[in-house]
Amino acid sequence: MTVGTLLEVEDLTVWLATRNGPRKAVDGLSFRVDAGEVFGIAGESGSGKTMTAMALLGLLPHAARTGGRAVFEGRDLLAMRPRELRDVRGRSIAMVSQDPSTSLHPMLSIETQVTEHMRHHLGIGRSEARGRAVELLSTVRIPDPERALKAHPAQFSGGMRQRIAIAVALACEPRLLLADEPTTALDVTVQAGILRLLDRLRRERDLAVVVITHDLGVMSAVADRICVMYGGRTAEIGPRETVLTHPRHPYTRGLLDALPHPEGGAATLRPIPGSPPSLGGVPEGCPFHPRCAFAVDSCRAERPDPAPVGSGHRVACPPDPLGGTA
Amino acid sequence: MTTGSRTPWRQPLALVGAAFVVLWVLVAVLAPVLAPYGPLDQIADKLLEPSAQHLFGTDQLGRDVLSRVIYGAQVSLPLAFLLVALSAVIGSVVGAVAGFFGGWVDGTLMRLADLVFAFPGIILAMAVAAALGPELRNAVLAVVVVSWPSYARLVRGLVMSARNSEYVAAGRLLGSSSVRTMIVDLRPNVAGPVLVMAALDVGNAVLLLSGLSFLGLGAQPPMAEWGSMVVSGMDYFDLWWLWLYPGLSILTVVLAFNFVGDTLRDALDPRTARAIRG
Amino acid sequence: MSVLLEATGVAVEYHRQGAAPLRAVDHADLTLARGEILGLVGESGCGKSTLGRAVVGLQRTAAGEIRFDGRPVAPLGLRRRPAGMRGLQMVFQDPYASLNPRRLVGDQVGDGYLLGGTTKAEARRRAGELLERVGLPADAVRRYPHEFSGGQRQRIAIARTLAAEPSCIIADEPISALDASAQASVANLLVELVRELDMGMVFISHDLSVVRQIADRTAVMYLGRVVEVGPTRQVWSEPAHPYTKALISAVPRADGGGVLPVELPGDVPDPSRPPGGCRFHPRCPVALPSCAENDPPLTILRDGRSAACVLAK
Ligand SMILES: Nc1ncnc2c1ncn2[C@@H]1O[C@H](COP(=O)(O)OP(=O)(O)OP(=O)(O)O)[C@@H](O)[C@H]1O
Ligand SMILES: Nc1ncnc2c1ncn2[C@@H]1O[C@H](COP(=O)(O)OP(=O)(O)O)[C@@H](O)[C@H]1O
Ligand code: SF4
Numbered sequence: 069m070t071v072g073t074l075l076e077v078e079d080l081t082v083w084l085a086t087r088n089g090p091r092k093a094v095d096g097l098s099f100r101v102d103a104g105e106v107f108g109i110a111g112e113s114g115s116g117k118t119m120t121a122m123a124l125l126g127l128l129p130h131a132a133r134t135g136g137r138a139v140f141e142g143r144d145l146l147a148m149r150p151r152e153l154r155d156v157r158g159r160s161i162a163m164v165s166q167d168p169s170t171s172l173h174p175m176l177s178i179e180t181q182v183t184e185h186m187r188h189h190l191g192i193g194r195s196e197a198r199g200r201a202v203e204l205l206s207t208v209r210i211p212d213p214e215r216a217l218k219a220h221p222a223q224f225s226g227g228m229r230q231r232i233a234i235a236v237a238l239a240c241e242p243r244l245l246l247a248d249e250p251t252t253a254l255d256v257t258v259q260a261g262i263l264r265l266l267d268r269l270r271r272e273r274d275l276a277v278v279v280i281t282h283d284l285g286v287m288s289a290v291a292d293r294i295c296v297m298y299g300g301r302t303a304e305i306g307p308r309e310t311v312l313t314h315p316r317h318p319y320t321r322g323l324l325d326a327l328p329h330p331e332g333g334a335a336t337l338r339p340i341p342g343s344p345p346s347l348g349g350v351p352e353g354c355p356f357h358p359r360c361a362f363a364v365d366s367c368r369a370e371r372p373d374p375a376p377v378g379s380g381h382r383v384a385c386p387p388d389p390l391g392g393t394a
Numbered sequence: 395m396t397t398g399s400r401t402p403w404r405q406p407l408a409l410v411g412a413a414f415v416v417l418w419v420l421v422a423v424l425a426p427v428l429a430p431y432g433p434l435d436q437i438a439d440k441l442l443e444p445s446a447q448h449l450f451g452t453d454q455l456g457r458d459v460l461s462r463v464i465y466g467a468q469v470s471l472p473l474a475f476l477l478v479a480l481s482a483v484i485g486s487v488v489g490a491v492a493g494f495f496g497g498w499v500d501g502t503l504m505r506l507a508d509l510v511f512a513f514p515g516i517i518l519a520m521a522v523a524a525a526l527g528p529e530l531r532n533a534v535l536a537v538v539v540v541s542w543p544s545y546a547r548l549v550r551g552l553v554m555s556a557r558n559s560e561y562v563a564a565g566r567l568l569g570s571s572s573v574r575t576m577i578v579d580l581r582p583n584v585a586g587p588v589l590v591m592a593a594l595d596v597g598n599a600v601l602l603l604s605g606l607s608f609l610g611l612g613a614q615p616p617m618a619e620w621g622s623m624v625v626s627g628m629d630y631f632d633l634w635w636l637w638l639y640p641g642l643s644i645l646t647v648v649l650a651f652n653f654v655g656d657t658l659r660d661a662l663d664p665r666t667a668r669a670i671r672g
Numbered sequence: 673m674s675v676l677l678e679a680t681g682v683a684v685e686y687h688r689q690g691a692a693p694l695r696a697v698d699h700a701d702l703t704l705a706r707g708e709i710l711g712l713v714g715e716s717g718c719g720k721s722t723l724g725r726a727v728v729g730l731q732r733t734a735a736g737e738i739r740f741d742g743r744p745v746a747p748l749g750l751r752r753r754p755a756g757m758r759g760l761q762m763v764f765q766d767p768y769a770s771l772n773p774r775r776l777v778g779d780q781v782g783d784g785y786l787l788g789g790t791t792k793a794e795a796r797r798r799a800g801e802l803l804e805r806v807g808l809p810a811d812a813v814r815r816y817p818h819e820f821s822g823g824q825r826q827r828i829a830i831a832r833t834l835a836a837e838p839s840c841i842i843a844d845e846p847i848s849a850l851d852a853s854a855q856a857s858v859a860n861l862l863v864e865l866v867r868e869l870d871m872g873m874v875f876i877s878h879d880l881s882v883v884r885q886i887a888d889r890t891a892v893m894y895l896g897r898v899v900e901v902g903p904t905r906q907v908w909s910e911p912a913h914p915y916t917k918a919l920i921s922a923v924p925r926a927d928g929g930g931v932l933p934v935e936l937p938g939d940v941p942d943p944s945r946p947p948g949g950c951r952f953h954p955r956c957p958v959a960l961p962s963c964a965e966n967d968p969p970l971t972i973l974r975d976g977r978s979a980a981c982v983l984a985k
């Protein structure tokens with residue numbers, strides 16, 4: 069382990085139960101997250117991003133199995149008993165999901181929701197918890213926090229609700245925040261606010277954040293390092309700037325090319341042909357080969373593992389067709 | 395693969411249900427051929443135990459129970475079908491009109507439906523029987539009066555949600571009139587659930603008619619009707635063949651239509667039709 | 673270019689029980705020419721869909737006028753739409769809700785032909801052609817919507833409108849519910865069709881970068897009103913309205929630069945109680961004291977641009 073490494077995931081595999089037996093939703097994923105770092109996981113829907121987060125939190129659907137290790141502060145999350153895991157989940161690892169209206173209880177006051185975990189996990193009294201809740205709400209920039217405590221989620225807009233959900237997640241001062249598509253449901257103007265908030269939290273609180281999103285623009289704004297997933301596997305992992313400006317995996321390249329060009333210009337968009345594989349339908353060899361313009365025979369036969377191509381940069385594409393392009 | 399509607403029938407309960415429905419319909423149609431004797435013929439000694447001569451025994455008037463059970467299908471099934479068809483048609487039309495036009499039309503029709511619905515069926519049947527005489531036809535009428543509102547509610551809900559749907563909006567934009575929209579776009583969404591409800595209801599109707607006869611409000615002796623056969627059989631409780639066979643007939647018809655209704659529900663939904671196969 | 677669609681001073685009110693009517697669209701203006709793509713952007717709840725639905729006649733207007741091909745658009749009643757209005761079609765956001773789950777795809781796509789007076793067999797045949805045109809296998813006619821992915825369903829919905837031979841399509845967030853790769857290909861299809869068939873299209877979206885890529889002109893809506901319109905390139909390079917500026921700087925770029933987007937503080941106000949004066953003034957970073965009093969109208973600037981702000985020149 070490197071100094072400051074908070075979470076080290078090694079060979080994480082998640083099997084989900086399907087009608088045709090167990091199928092891999094996540095297949096041999098490895099990455100590490102340092103304290104105070106924002107780590108991004110990108111990929112199309114169905115690539116296994118959410119299942120990765122759920123595996124770390126022990127919240128996988130019924131009858132799912134995991135393999136590999138996920139060492140958080142010296143202990144393997146995947147080997148923990150449910151009780152221990154619940155404790156870690158409440159205190160050290162917190163989660164923010166895409167839809168703030170489902171993560172907040174509609175009938176409970178904001179005060180109850182923010183202070184509940186604090187009182188339970190930190191064993192502090194009502195008035196102290198309240199004081200902290202006010203502080204938290206002002207940290208996430210909710211105007212008039214005293215009054216907001218009395219209110220219910222329905223009284224806030226989507227962006228405000230997501231801020232409150234973040235406040236709830238931060239209540240026990242977690243070391244790691246898992247944010248699954250935290251801004252996907254929000255307007256760009258509101259998204260900008262949430263991204264800034266996440267960035268501030270990691271600087272001020274040394275909070276590590278795993279941001280899961282399909283939006284490479286969001287990645288580019290907040291992430292320090294990025295893992296691009298495809299078919300449950302790592303396609304490419306590396307520092308933000310390297311991955312987004314000099315991608316070495318054809319899938320990353322394709323995702324970037326499919327984006328509207330920042331300067332307008334070209335009249336049409338350039339989608340990646342085909343569609344992502346479904347659970348259990350991941351092809352042999354390189355999972356991306358049916359859609360890859362550079363596929364060669366070996367791609368259809370051998371399943372590539374991410375191999376280092378530069379400092380902290382690993383790519384699962386042995387033919388390396390983009391290696392020469394700078 | 396286009397509809398997948400055949401595949402759910404492979405499930406065992408569905409098969410058994412369908413087999414019994416077919417069986418009973420055949421029995422009703424072929425009663426004169428199948429029955430060894432006429433339903434009212436007093437051809438033997440009274441209260442004979444089942445034997446090779448009289449498979450289901452004979453009743454207190456010396457009639458062949460098997461023949462009466464067979465002819466009973468001719469009474470119960472057509473009436474049940476008629477009753478359900480009437481309720482379904484009346485209810486669907488009322489529900490469709492209420493759901494499609496909304497506003498005061500909806501308000502008025504649904505208040506009426508609520509009013510009728512709140513009325514216990516048996517009590518209404520008693521009232522009708524008191525007014526028009528205890529006759530099977532009147533019992534049917536009474537049941538229709540209380541059972542259409544369930545269809546009206548079902549159809550109204552379906553029409554309302556479909557009416558505000560975007561696919562109906564899209565159809566209207568293409569130039570479809572509201573009547574055509576109702577027929578083309580809403581019908582397939584409504585027909586399935588109504589058919590399912592109706593299939594489930596046939597069983598209930600048989601039960602209800604038998605129940606009314608049981609209470610003396612429906613079929614009157616000597617008619618070979620299952621419900622009234624059970625009642626008169628109950629007077630001789632030890633002589634099990636008198637009430638058991640008509641009772642079993644009611645039971646199998648009710649269960650068979652329930653299985654078929656449940657299967658139809660799955661078969662008519664293009665989404666589940668495929669899932670069942672896998 | 674000839675004006676295909678023109679909306680002036682359109683207002684739409686939703687009537688809610690026990691509350692004042694909510695003016696979701698308040699005095700909005702739009703024009704669209706043949707062969708043109710107009711992007712309509714704005715925050716959630718600003719009235720984009722409502723305006724789009726009003727324009728095709730799915731929503732009754734409280735004020736203002738909408739003309740398509742020179743004729744006024746009347747709200748849809750119980751009767752069938754006048755034949756002349758069939759050229760004005762809409763593609764909806766949710767391809768799961770906009771196709772009838774219990775009708776064959778071919779029947780739904782063929783509807784447009786059937787209602788235009790062709791025979792059943794002919795409608796079926798041409799539906800197959802349309803489905804191929806939008807990139808689906810011909811046997812799609814005999815399948816049900818649930819057998820298709822979101823992107824494919826949206827293609828089906830697009831094919832359905834094409835059967836009416838439209839000259840104008842209102843596309844309400846047609847790609848928002850789709851996966852990234854499907855988004856690009858469906859957007860491409862729409863652009864291609866508009867160019868090929870010389871239609872006009874209003875492309876409603878909250879994704880500014882897509883609008884920037886495909887729209888000839890962009891209209892920006894705020895709280896029920898169009899606050900800026902102009903050629904896309906100019907609107908992006910030098911936005912005239914402070915709200916447009918804020919929207920644009922909030923879009924994060926995937927350039928690996930690690931630049932945080934600029935935040936527009938405050939929330940969209942409740943449309944049932946819009947602020948007095950300029951509707952944007954409580955959030956406007958450059959508001960003048962007079963902005964709390966005076967409500968600036970959408971004013972023509974130059975080069976086909978308009979904006980509703982006292983500072984816009
Ligand atoms: N049927 C309705 N009844 C009452 N209010 C409504 C109704 N539909 C929309 N509204 C309100 O009208 C306003 C405009 O809504 P509209 O759906 O047009 O917004 P939009 O710009 O399309 O937003 P989005 O980006 O979320 O689709 C909102 O305040 C909304 O809450
Ligand atoms: N509860 C579940 N049961 C079975 N399969 C699931 C479940 N949730 C997700 N999956 C499947 O697992 C794969 C990965 O899903 P997910 O991690 O949610 O993807 P992402 O978050 O990247 O969109 C997908 O093929 C998805 O269909
Ligand atoms: S391994 Fe082969 S198929 Fe896979 S991305 Fe690289 S070149 Fe393409």
Ligand code: SF4
Nearest residue numbers: 950953956963981982
């Ligand atoms: S009129 Fe005033 S408040 Fe409104 S946008 Fe312009 S400067 Fe801002």
Ligand SMILES: [Mg+2]
Nearest residue numbers: 114117118248
């Ligand atoms: Mg997900």
Ligand SMILES: [Mg+2]
Nearest residue numbers: 720721722845
């Ligand atoms: Mg909308």
